[in-house]
Amino acid sequence: MKVFKFFLAIALLLPCVALTLALYHAVATLGLGHGPWLHRPALWLGLGFGCWLAVFSLLGPSVRAYVISHELTHVFWALLMGAKVSGLKAGARGGQVLVSKENWLITLSPYFFPLYAMLVIALYYGLSLLADVRPFAAVFYYLLGFAWSFHLSFTWLALRQNQSDVRRHGWLFSMIVIYGMNLLVLALLIVLLSSRVTLLSLAAQFGHDCLFCWRWLDHTARELPALWRTITRWAN
Numbered sequence: 001m002k003v004f005k006f007f008l009a010i011a012l013l014l015p016c017v018a019l020t021l022a023l024y025h026a027v028a029t030l031g032l033g034h035g036p037w038l039h040r041p042a043l044w045l046g047l048g049f050g051c052w053l054a055v056f057s058l059l060g061p062s063v064r065a066y067v068i069s070h071e072l073t074h075v076f077w078a079l080l081m082g083a084k085v086s087g088l089k090a091g092a093r094g095g096q097v098l099v100s101k102e103n104w105l106i107t108l109s110p111y112f113f114p115l116y117a118m119l120v121i122a123l124y125y126g127l128s129l130l131a132d133v134r135p136f137a138a139v140f141y142y143l144l145g146f147a148w149s150f151h152l153s154f155t156w157l158a159l160r161q162n163q164s165d166v167r168r169h170g171w172l173f174s175m176i177v178i179y180g181m182n183l184l185v186l187a188l189l190i191v192l193l194s195s196r197v198t199l200l201s202l203a204a205q206f207g208h209d210c211l212f213c214w215r216w217l218d219h220t221a222r223e224l225p226a227l228w229r230t231i232t233r234w235a236n
Helices: 002-030 041-059 063-080 104-111 115-128 134-159 164-169 171-193 199-235
Strands: 085-091 094-099
Touching (some): 002 199, 063 104, 063 115, 115 134, 115 171, 134 171, 164 171
Antiparallel strands (some): 085 094
């Protein structure tokens, strides 16, 4: 199975590069916004993102908060996949949860699913059903950026510690899936938060970038024999 996942990871490299390019264009479309500074989503997202990085650098990581989110994300995705959950433990020294079945979505979910950011979104849109929360949109964007930064910083730390979740599915497959799924979640957030970027426009840009990457790869492959002959001639 790991051999199959290795080749699948290789096949997913091109779509991941294309999705990266598509998100670059989407973020460029967003810009910093216009009008009053209280109504600039990208600005407040950036402030929240940077604020967590400052807290993280000055005060150190809040391990307990991360472990709780890590294990609860396992629980959420396990229940989503129809698995039974038991033995949930979470603390500053680590945590664990027992599930009746496993797959790569359940195992790798804490590394691509920003639980606290999703809770912020759920709270904001839940409150919007009860009252007009648009005057507090800046607070929402700030908290979303803060929570997203929390997720990325701890994901980076966790992946540097040779996690068993990653080893279980192979390093290359896990890294490609984590990177690609983070991009997908970010793409959905951009579509959700912006009126300037739609799901259709993002999908069209992704298709265009896939075609661009494939043509570049094909051109490079055609040039390799000539490049190899040149290198051999120089070596001799």
